[in-house]
Structure formats: structure tokens, C-alpha cells
Amino acid sequence: MAKKQSLTNSQWYTIDLHIHTPASSDYQQPEVTFLDILQKAEARGLDMIAITDHNTVAGYRKMMEEIHSLEFLDKLGRLLPAEKQRLEEYRRLHSKIQVLPGFEFTATFGFHILCIFPPEKSIRELEHLLLSLNIPPDQIDEGSQTVGATEDVLTVYRVVNENGGLVIAAHANSSNGVAMRGFNFGGQTKIAFTQDPHLHALEVTDLEQKGPRTTAAFFNGTKPEYPRRMHCIQGSDAHRLTSDPTRKKNFGVGERATDVLLPECTFEALLELFKSNDFSRTRPHQHKEEAAGFDFVQNAQEEGPNIIQDFHESMTVRGGKLYAILADVCAFANTNGGTLYIGISSDSKKPPAGIQDVEQSIHTLEKEINNRISPPLHCTIDALDYKGKKIIRILIPRGEEPPYAVDDNKIYIRDEAETGLAVRDEIVSLVLRNKIAILPAPSEINPFDSVQPSEGIRDDLGVEPRTGVEVLPPEERQGKQYFTMRDLRNGNVVKNVTRASARKLWHYAIDRYTETVKSFEPTRIKWLGDYGLLRKHKQGNITRFDLILRTPQGYRYFFGVTEDGIHGQWRKVTGIERVEKSSVIRRAGCLRGGKAAPDGVSTLK
Structure with missing residues (x-):
């Protein structure tokens, strides 16, 4: 059922859901107080923060114990002037900033997960939850990110979600992130860790960047193996009050924040946002003059x-x-x-x-x-x-x-x-989608598995492009050719496609396949080993490639491949790798005070 949505009374709030305190063993300024952190959050214009020490709620607990102790003395009329001032400052800051309890959990194999809860969640419940996730009792207050064998990633997602928590993959595209950056294996695990229904969002380190190679673009729902579009946010991961002057990416409180459009600044409203499929209500934090120019419709x-x-x-x-x-x-x-x-x-x-x-x-x-x-x-x-x-x-x-x-x-x-x-074959796939589990059960996942070719599929599939369509040799029946098309985005094989019944891309691919095979001359093709470029052409703003792969079984033809489907040796034969290197040189020239020459080669001073 279609329903009307109104965000008339909503406004943008600034949040930082990844803040450490001296309760984390690797905190860099142990003299910092909880009031210092809250005052810095106010100065940075934050409306909501989460205290997320490593595998502990000791920091949040100490802050609340201090507040409760001051409130108790206040009831007894025994507050000293300095204590009264501290209590009033705590009350003032808590009235302005929504402070959420949580922790940054270290799952099996070192993956980090932000687990954030509503403010009414008791500290005792959170500590019991940490123990149930195999944090050793003698380390419950240590704040260390190395705590030995705990629970696997998917179990943490599920348990925290079932206990009312917000589950965010910490710095997903960086070290200890579930996107497994730098791993050459683990395809099915990466899919599971980033698409699980109990996971609400990804924290990424490149949210302010634009382009097809950003983490948000990768997880925007356009890839068949990652069909769930993910909410992406950024957080400071602050292990200090202010940024490190010697390491600019070592942020302080609120120095890498996110703006969210909410009807009210509450945990419940934030959770509702992350459960929705409205991706226009989050953006990297911007100053007022920058925010005025931010327009997700124009970006679309x-x-x-x-x-x-x-x-x-x-x-x-x-x-x-x-x-x-x-x-x-x-x-x-x-x-x-x-x-x-x-x-x-x-x-x-x-x-x-x-x-x-x-x-x-x-x-x-x-x-x-x-x-x-x-x-x-x-x-x-x-x-x-x-x-x-x-x-x-x-x-x-x-x-x-x-x-x-x-x-x-x-x-x-x-x-x-x-x-x-x-x-027909696509309709069958849609029917089967209801009956086949998309992701394996946690117990079936090998954290270091790799994607294996399906039974009956050739071993050279791993080198094929990731977009476009492969045309297999046709069968001729009663004078009519019937083609088999293989969608490179999702591996779906559709048989009995005729030129007349083919959709736009398929129609193009069949025409190009027929023309290529008819006048095939290997010496006229640009080869790099067994990888060949048949044609490069523009379709609107999109560059497409027609490619050929030489195998022991014969030639394979791929048509309409877009740039995001090009990888490995295909990047060299299509020239994409050379273009990227030139761009890096030009950027380096600008950063060093040089300027790009007319031919695209940077002139460095």
C-alpha cells in the first residue's frame, strides 16, 4: 500500500555516534574529563552523541555515577560550590545534547561493531549483554579492543538488535571493518557482513567524497550481490578531545560528524531513519553555508x-x-x-x-x-x-x-x-527468490571463504567483467536464431532470446555479436594477453565497452560493459588504469603547487 510521508516538522540534527573516553585503554588524553567531552560536543554543534568505548560501558557508567552522586549530595544539601557548578553544567549539557550509551565491540577476527542503545537502557543490562557476547568478566572494565575470542559478527548483529540496539559497522571500509578492505578472499562473508538484516548502517571514512568508487556508491543497491542499499554515516572515532596536530585524520570530538533529518532528536527517531529506505535524510556534516547548497535531488x-x-x-x-x-x-x-x-x-x-x-x-x-x-x-x-x-x-x-x-x-x-x-527465466528467478534464503546461516559461514564457481560453470568466470551481458552462441530452429544471454551483474542466464524479443541492451549485444562473429579478425583486435577490446563508445554520460576473452574452449563476448564492471586486466586493456594514473599525477601536481598542463600531464614545481 502506498503511503504519504511528511517531513514538514523535521529538521537537521548533527550527530557523532563514535566517541571514546579515557575508559578506552588506547585513549590518548587520559586527563580529559566527561564534562570536557560534553563541552567540546556542544562547541562542535553536536545534537546527539554516543559513548562507545572498546568492549565496555565503564566510561558511560562513570559519567552517570558522577552525575548521580552529585544529585544525591544536592538532595542532602551538601554540595560544595564547585560540585554545584559541575552538576549545573552536566544538567545544561544533557538538556542540549542527547547522550546515548553504547560500546564498540570487537567480534571474532577483529571486526569492530558499534552497538548503541536508548538512554533508558540500564548499565547493568549492557554489561550483562557484553558478558553474553563472551567479553571475559575480568576485562569488562578494561576498555581494550583486544579481548580474545568473542562472538562472530552475525551473532553480534542479531543479539544487539534483538536487545533494542542500533547496530552500525564501525569504519567499515577501513582497518577492522566488515567490508574487508584489502582482503583478496571472503566474497560470501563480505556479502553477509554488509547485507545482514540486523545491521542498520555502515560507518565509512569517505562519506565526504563523491564518485563511483566511494563506499556509499559501492553499497547503493546497484550491485546484484549487494542488493540491499545501506545507510552510510561518518563518525569521529575520537580517541582524544581535539584533533592530533601531527596526524590530521586522528580526529577529536565531533570533527567528523553526520547530519540527519529527524522529526525529533531521539534514539527512536534515529532508529526509524536507519530502518527506512529514505537515503536523502543523511549527509556528511556541513556548515550552514555549505548545507544551503546541499541538494540530494540535484545529486541524483x-x-x-x-x-x-x-x-x-x-x-x-x-x-x-x-x-x-x-x-x-x-x-x-x-x-x-x-x-x-x-x-x-x-x-x-x-x-x-x-x-x-x-x-x-x-x-x-x-x-x-x-x-x-x-x-x-x-x-x-x-x-x-x-x-x-x-x-x-x-x-x-x-x-x-x-x-x-x-x-x-x-x-x-x-x-x-x-x-x-x-x-520466463527471470520470472522463475523472482519466484525462487521467495523460497531461497539469500544469506547462509551464521554457522555455515567460513570467515575466510571465497566465491567458488557454481556447478557446471567454467573456471574462467572469475575474470569476466561485472556488468554488461555475455552472448552465448545461438541455436537455430526453423530458420530463427535463439540466443542465450548471461547477465554479468547477477549471473542470471536467460535462454530463447530472439532479436525481436530482446530488450535494449540485449538487442544491442545480439547485433554486435552477430556483426563481430561475421567479420571476426583476431589481428584487428587490441589484445593484452587473452583480454581484448572490441569497441569503446559513449552512451549519454556512460562509457561502455565491448570485450572479448580468449579461452581454451574458444572466445567469449561481453557487450555493454560499464566502467564499474571493469577490473583486473580489463582495466589495462580498456585504458582505464592509465586514465586513473594521469588523474593521480594531476592531483599530485595541484597538491604540490603545480598546475595541469594542457595535455593532462602535471607540471610540478
């Missing part, structure tokens, strides 16, 4: 249509534009979920058309989605102001009961930036 336009978002300038019945929106809603639900923007073009340079009667239009969309898409689908629809115009946004979840259909029998799926009718 700059990214353009893809597997998780699209744009419609209007929603008129005439011309089938309303039906096209319903088809996209259905396709997103059957794929990875996504966002639709109504009233604007995908071209960020084109002014928005806007929607005239927003309330009536939202009512129409709710009615059409509820009546024409089955089974029932819970979408969220809201109105946004964008460049002086009213537009509509539809948030579509990844459906839990696929396949979804428009008018009972038209099943659509999303393939990169295209919505199309599902063919």
Missing part, C-alpha cells in the same frame, strides 16, 4: 537514471506516462528497490517542469499503486521543493513477495537504467 540528477533511480517529467494518462511510472515502481520492487522523481528530467541542466496539483497527484499515485500493483506494495510518496517547483518522490522498497505485477499479469524488472518486461 547528476548521477542519472540507473538500476535504483529514474525520472519522469510528467504523470499524464495520455501518452502512457502514468503507466510508465507504475512499470518502474513494479520493476524496482522486483529488483533492488529504488527512487522515482516525478516532475523533473534526468538532465540536471534542464529546469524542472514541476507538478501543478501535488496533493491530487499524490492521491492519484497512491490509488494507482494500491489498485494496479499486486501483491500489495508499501511505497512512500512525498512532495519536495526543487528550484522553485513542486516535485514528487516515490520511495520503492525491494519487495518481499516477488514477483510483483501491474494489472495482475505484466511483470517488469530493472536492468541498469532500463525497465522491461521480465522473460
Whole structure:
């Protein structure tokens, strides 16, 4: 069922959910007090913080014990002037800043997890939880990140979530992070650790960066093996009050924070945000002048249509534009979920058309989605102001009961930036999605496993591109060619595809395959060992590659591969690696005071 969302009374709050105290054994300024930390949080403009010492709540406990002791003396009328001043300062700061209890847990093999709780959670409960997760009793107050054998990552996620906690993977893309940066193995484990339903968000260290190679972009739901889009935040991981002058990335309190759009500054509101599929309500903390220029709609336009978002300038019945929106809603639900923007073009340079009667239009969309898409689908629809115009946004979840259909029998799926009718094999996959567990049970996971080829699949699959489509040799029946297409994004194999029935990318791939095989001449191909480049071309803002791989069994053909699907030796044969090296040189020139020469080579002073 479609539902209308209103954030009219919401506002941006600044949070830092990763703050240590001297209760952590590796804290760098042991003379710092809890009042110092709260005062620094106020000075940095923080509205909510979490105390997350290593495998202990000793720091939070000591702060609360000090407050309770001062309050007890206050009731007895025995407060000294200095004590009275401290108590008043604690009360003032706690009225301004929401302080949450928590801990940074060290799971098996050293992975770090932020476990954060509502302020009414008792310290005794938290300590009991730590003991149940195998923190040794004699180390419960040590604050050390090395505590021996504890619980595995997925068990920690589940237990903390079941006990009402917010579960965030700490510095997921860095050391001790569950994204397993620098590991050349562990494919299935990385998927499990970053897609588990008990995990609410990822803390990343590159949130302020833009581009397709950032952690947030990697976990944005566009990759088939990572279909769940993850909320990404940043935190200071402060082990000191102020930043280290000798190490700029050794942050102090609030020096790497996140802004969140909430109806109120509470733990419950924050948890609701992380459970939602609205990814426009988090951003790296910005000063007022920077925040005024922050616009997630414009950012979406700059990214353009893809597997998780699209744009419609209007929603008129005439011309089938309303039906096209319903088809996209259905396709997103059957794929990875996504966002639709109504009233604007995908071209960020084109002014928005806007929607005239927003309330009536939202009512129409709710009615059409509820009546024409089955089974029932819970979408969220809201109105946004964008460049002086009213537009509509539809948030579509990844459906839990696929396949979804428009008018009972038209099943659509999303393939990169295209919505199309599902063919038989894709419908079968959607049906099976209901019956097959996406992730293995924790007991079945080997923390150092690797992705193995499926039975019957050749051993050279690991070197293939990760996007685009592979065309297998066709079969001819009664004078008509039937192709088998292999989607490189998810490994789905679709048989009996004809040129006439093929969707846009498949149609292109079949035409290129037929032309290539017909006039095949190996000496005219750019080779790097067994890796070959057939063609490089632009499609709008996207660069695509047609590739060939030489194997003992023959040649394999890959068409429409995008840059994010290029890896390994493919980066060299396509020239991407050379471009990246040139960019690094240019950036180095700028950082050292040089300037980029016209030919792209940096001139260093």
C-alpha cells in the first residue's frame, strides 16, 4: 500500500555516534574529563552523541555515577560550590545534547561493531549483554579492543538488535571493518557482513567524497550481490578531545560528524531513519553555508537514471506516462528497490517542469499503486521543493513477495537504467527468490571463504567483467536464431532470446555479436594477453565497452560493459588504469603547487 510521508516538522540534527573516553585503554588524553567531552560536543554543534568505548560501558557508567552522586549530595544539601557548578553544567549539557550509551565491540577476527542503545537502557543490562557476547568478566572494565575470542559478527548483529540496539559497522571500509578492505578472499562473508538484516548502517571514512568508487556508491543497491542499499554515516572515532596536530585524520570530538533529518532528536527517531529506505535524510556534516547548497535531488540528477533511480517529467494518462511510472515502481520492487522523481528530467541542466496539483497527484499515485500493483506494495510518496517547483518522490522498497505485477499479469524488472518486461527465466528467478534464503546461516559461514564457481560453470568466470551481458552462441530452429544471454551483474542466464524479443541492451549485444562473429579478425583486435577490446563508445554520460576473452574452449563476448564492471586486466586493456594514473599525477601536481598542463600531464614545481 502506498503511503504519504511528511517531513514538514523535521529538521537537521548533527550527530557523532563514535566517541571514546579515557575508559578506552588506547585513549590518548587520559586527563580529559566527561564534562570536557560534553563541552567540546556542544562547541562542535553536536545534537546527539554516543559513548562507545572498546568492549565496555565503564566510561558511560562513570559519567552517570558522577552525575548521580552529585544529585544525591544536592538532595542532602551538601554540595560544595564547585560540585554545584559541575552538576549545573552536566544538567545544561544533557538538556542540549542527547547522550546515548553504547560500546564498540570487537567480534571474532577483529571486526569492530558499534552497538548503541536508548538512554533508558540500564548499565547493568549492557554489561550483562557484553558478558553474553563472551567479553571475559575480568576485562569488562578494561576498555581494550583486544579481548580474545568473542562472538562472530552475525551473532553480534542479531543479539544487539534483538536487545533494542542500533547496530552500525564501525569504519567499515577501513582497518577492522566488515567490508574487508584489502582482503583478496571472503566474497560470501563480505556479502553477509554488509547485507545482514540486523545491521542498520555502515560507518565509512569517505562519506565526504563523491564518485563511483566511494563506499556509499559501492553499497547503493546497484550491485546484484549487494542488493540491499545501506545507510552510510561518518563518525569521529575520537580517541582524544581535539584533533592530533601531527596526524590530521586522528580526529577529536565531533570533527567528523553526520547530519540527519529527524522529526525529533531521539534514539527512536534515529532508529526509524536507519530502518527506512529514505537515503536523502543523511549527509556528511556541513556548515550552514555549505548545507544551503546541499541538494540530494540535484545529486541524483547528476548521477542519472540507473538500476535504483529514474525520472519522469510528467504523470499524464495520455501518452502512457502514468503507466510508465507504475512499470518502474513494479520493476524496482522486483529488483533492488529504488527512487522515482516525478516532475523533473534526468538532465540536471534542464529546469524542472514541476507538478501543478501535488496533493491530487499524490492521491492519484497512491490509488494507482494500491489498485494496479499486486501483491500489495508499501511505497512512500512525498512532495519536495526543487528550484522553485513542486516535485514528487516515490520511495520503492525491494519487495518481499516477488514477483510483483501491474494489472495482475505484466511483470517488469530493472536492468541498469532500463525497465522491461521480465522473460520466463527471470520470472522463475523472482519466484525462487521467495523460497531461497539469500544469506547462509551464521554457522555455515567460513570467515575466510571465497566465491567458488557454481556447478557446471567454467573456471574462467572469475575474470569476466561485472556488468554488461555475455552472448552465448545461438541455436537455430526453423530458420530463427535463439540466443542465450548471461547477465554479468547477477549471473542470471536467460535462454530463447530472439532479436525481436530482446530488450535494449540485449538487442544491442545480439547485433554486435552477430556483426563481430561475421567479420571476426583476431589481428584487428587490441589484445593484452587473452583480454581484448572490441569497441569503446559513449552512451549519454556512460562509457561502455565491448570485450572479448580468449579461452581454451574458444572466445567469449561481453557487450555493454560499464566502467564499474571493469577490473583486473580489463582495466589495462580498456585504458582505464592509465586514465586513473594521469588523474593521480594531476592531483599530485595541484597538491604540490603545480598546475595541469594542457595535455593532462602535471607540471610540478
